[in-house]
Amino acid sequence: VTARFTLLGCLALAACRFGGPSGDPEAYVAFPVDGGEDASAGASSGGAQATDDDSGGSNSEASAGDDTNGDDAAGDDAVAGDDAAGGTCGRTIPVCDPVHNTGCNPFQQCDVDPSQMTTPTGLCLFYSGSDASAPGACMTTLITETCPAKSTCVSGACRALCFCDSDCPASQCCSDTSGPPGFRLCRACP
């Protein structure tokens, strides 16, 4: 009996869990005062899950083509009308957040996981350190990428990822939807 318990104890010690929850479940999400109507609608449809729902495609209005209700649920937009052009700042991305480069260990950076087509998902990669500023120079492998953090390789060029205008450099807007599904790219404001 002692041997069996010793064996199970050794197995339990060898068993490991990594990662796991990365946020405070009781974190309070503040809504702007003047965004009340839209935020209210989003919250009632499931709160932050509306963000996940829409990003995952579930319950999305395919024909109507209007996915702004769920985005509003994140509720960080100062003006609801900004959603269509500037995106929504507060998004929850599984694994890690490639827009803000959070969720990875100190040795890696977060980029978009290209294997997840239905749910926008992050992927922790090693930065290979190459100069990818010139078009056609960037490259992503299973474990490395040449683009700096907070950007991704699109058509051979590193492009800054964003959820809303405040994620972009000055004079750029978060309005380019030609990037990975579920993400936007920064480009010069019109």
Added chain:
Amino acid sequence: MPTTDRRAKRGLACAIAAVASLASFDALASPLFDLTGGTDGVGGLQAGTVPGGASAAYFNPALLVELPFGLSFGVISVSSQIGITLDGRPSTSYAVPEGVANATHANGTPLGNVPIPTSELQNGKAADALNPALAARPRQGAGTGHETTVYETIGFVAKLLDDKLALGFYGIIPDGNFTSLNAFYDDEREQYFSNSLHPELYSDRLTALSLAFGAGYKLTDALSVGFGATLNLKAGVTAPTFVANAGALQNLLIDTNASVNMSIAPNVGFSYKPSDRWRFSGTVHAPEKVELGVTFTFLLPTGLQQGSTFPLVYDYMPWQIGAGAAYDLVRDGPETLTVSGTAVYGKWSDYLDRHGESPIAAYGWYDTVTPTVGLRNQYGSTGAFLDVQYKPSPVPLQTGRSDYVDNDRVGADVGIDYAFRAAHTSMRVGAQFQGYWLVPRHQTKLPTPDSPDGLNHTPALVVDELPDDSQVAGEPLAGSAGLQTNNPGFPGFGSSGVILGGGIYFTVTP
């Protein structure tokens, strides 16, 4: 061996190899393999480290080169008895009151997913002059987790190129209902369907059709490598619907357009024997899943057309990386005693549930390492093994909105294998039995703070389905203050259980 016999054997091998190539198009992902382990030899729960049978085609194709040419059949049965116990609801103040169908926020915006009155969920609703009766849907009244399934197994190994190349195929085919794909929500949205919780990593995942194929090649006497693949299915179903009368849905008109695409999920492995007593192995399995996209479009007589698309994901298995080692403690004449250990890393943080959703970050899943150790004794023509495994659950305690049900799992697998000759043919028979204990687990939901403005400020916690600012026809709705929820897992739930399995097999080696 006479030349004619050798030619006949090679001809048969080539024929089977050809069939294997064709059969590869039927290979499917399956979580079942990882529960049953190798059921056709002494591989057991370490079939990726120790050669056992044709099941190496899935666990580690590199081991196929060490198996004899042969064909095997078998029967296995797996019975899961997983109990889910819901805590009693603490007070009627948490119940959704009646009369919420037309409730809105104070500013007139709709509630979105309007909850069903809790009493109607629990007791149903009698028919009236206008509406038929609504059947009761009590909490956990339609739960799953108590299933027994019988499977047929089939496998073969073919050897080519002077036994340097081996091809293998292995399948577990459920009897009865061929396979089940059941989607459910893991939060309050399930109130509209089963109003119950379900084991996230078992249940319908144990009825998956499981087919695997692979090829191994012996680079040197000490080193062999292998490659296998499963196919990820991605089906799309579009159902354009004309609704003549929303009050008489039995008269709607519907077409369907379906398509199925496939992609390959590869797996690779190696086996290295640096000495007579040592063996090292490694495996990598790419993610596997079955995807189903359902698109509805509704056309009304008014010309209004709307639609929705729902992605469904079944049988998801993440990246898995395994490493193992085996050492012959005793090699004395006909007896060999081997100790072995295997660890498998599973990247469960990438998990997608049946609705294609990832767990939210505050309750993100863990990546896990599952260790297995065991002993194998071969004495003459008789072999036996014992494996013990501890699999930590990737699911964190569900103290918030989500209700993923899973437990740590402790298991053992024992088996025996006997080789003999009859009718001038080598044969093997064997049996194995496995038992798992799901370590009891309980979670209590964190309290959801009041939100007088009707907004969901704590989205990771149990959702207040009837916001505090709810009103009907301009009047505040009684009973909307505080938390009201039909989340089946509120205010907490526990789970535990056992999974028992066993089977027999027969292998013939011409």
